[in-house]
Amino acid sequence: MFGKIKRVFSKFIEKASAFLGAREKLDEILEDFKFSLIESDVAYECAEYIISSLQEEIERDNIRNKEELVRKIRELIISLFWEAGNLDIFEEAQMHKPYKIVFLGVNGVGKTTTIAKLALAYREKGYKPLMVAADTFRAGAQEQLKLHGQRTGIPVFMGKYGADPAAIAFDAIRYAENRGYDVVLIDTAGRMHTDIDLVNELKKLVRVSKPHRKILVVDALTGNDAIEQAKFFDEYIGVDGVIVTKVDAYEQGGVPLSIVYAIRKPIIMIGVGQEYKDLKPFNIDEFVNKILPGVY
Ligand SMILES: Nc1nc2c(ncn2[C@@H]2O[C@H](COP(=O)(O)OP(=O)(O)OP(=O)(O)O)[C@@H](O)[C@H]2O)c(=O)[nH]1
Ligand SMILES: [Mg+2]
Structure with missing residues (x-):
């Protein structure tokens, strides 16, 4: 790493x-x-x-x-x-009920996996999380989240394929409010970030669901592209914090630094593997100690 x-x-x-x-x-x-x-x-x-x-x-x-x-x-x-400041999405969840997060990111970066990891982390801290499958675009996306739901025992709110993701998110939030969920984690469709339909769809979803936070997920292995994605999503949708995945296989090292420099938003967590436990808070000192020799 x-x-x-x-x-x-x-x-x-x-x-x-x-x-x-x-x-x-x-x-x-x-x-x-x-x-x-x-x-x-x-x-x-x-x-x-x-x-x-x-x-x-x-x-x-x-x-x-x-x-x-x-x-x-x-x-x-x-x-x-x-x-870039810091953002503690566990601490913040104490102040809102339900605490709503929308996850953004292009396809394949690890959004769905990260949501499942996070949902488990929330449950371990005593919260009652709901995962929302607002990706109605890609075939298999709903089932993928459902599978994570079955494996983890965390409920999943499903939409229909082709349905409006904003409407699904809206219904899911109602559902969460009525059933006492603490945290709502909304999975969105990953397409090319420059896809204008996606941008409009995400803007609408954000307008309708009024999330407390918009978290961008990027794949470290995509290098400079991850930085371009961060700039794009921050400009068009707005990003409050970033999760960098696949850090376990990442040798280059420059992505976290460059993202923070480019958009001045904090890296909140890093994905370090494919298992549910493989999500860690991003720690600045730890990162710096990893990339620099010690002070003598
Ligand atoms: N090694 C490693 N693999 C990861 C990590 N996070 C996710 N993955 C893998 O990346 C692949 C894609 O993850 P998904 O969660 O399906 O990605 P996604 O962003 O939801 O993809 P779309 O729904 O197609 O947009 C899966 O095989 C995950 O297991 C990580 O931190 N480390
Ligand atoms: Mg997905």
Whole structure:
């Protein structure tokens, strides 16, 4: 997990700290570092930001040795995540009944699986969750959620194929209110994110169901595309937080950082496998410790 970006940072730190006094050579090292970051899925603008911030600190003579270099990089990354704020969807659920979340994302990223994982996490914390199959577009989508319902014992509100997803979400919320559900997790259709019908459908669903939060699910393995999806959904629908899936198989490492830089919204959780237990809160310190060498 995140092996590649870790190697990129380590290599840069080793090289750069040997040449802190030699500006010309250092600029060359920084330029190489920028491209290595880009190869690790760090979006171009985000890589530029990291490089220019470091250049500025070096110019101001704030980085004089390896220790200071590591500390600056660490501060830089942590502050990016902090600026995006944080979102605790478990804590928030205590304040609304039912607490409604709509899940967004293109096809195959792991929305349905993530909803099932989350529903279980809610139940473990004592909430009564309802999963809603508002994906009436793709054949098999309803059955897929139903199967998760059967495996987990968590109820699923189903719609008919071809039915209006907004109407299903609306009915599901009524149903949840009448039966005392605490949390309503609404699964939506995943299509190409640029599909204009999908955008209109999602806008309507959001207008009608008035979710407390709109959570975007992205697949880390899609790299730069995940960042484009984040920008797109944030611009057209609005995103409150992001769940990054398939991190268990993800070596590059740049996606979480780039998403936060691009849309300034928090990564709230990461998917780390196909089992129901494989969903973890995203922890900034843990992430930074994974991708950077320790402070000496
Ligand atoms: N390794 C790994 N696989 C995952 C993770 N999350 C989801 N998957 C797998 O990704 C595949 C697609 O997951 P789905 O939940 O069906 O994705 P979706 O976004 O609902 O897809 P559509 O309904 O087609 O839009 C499944 O095989 C999941 O088991 C994860 O964190 N790690
Ligand atoms: Mg699905």
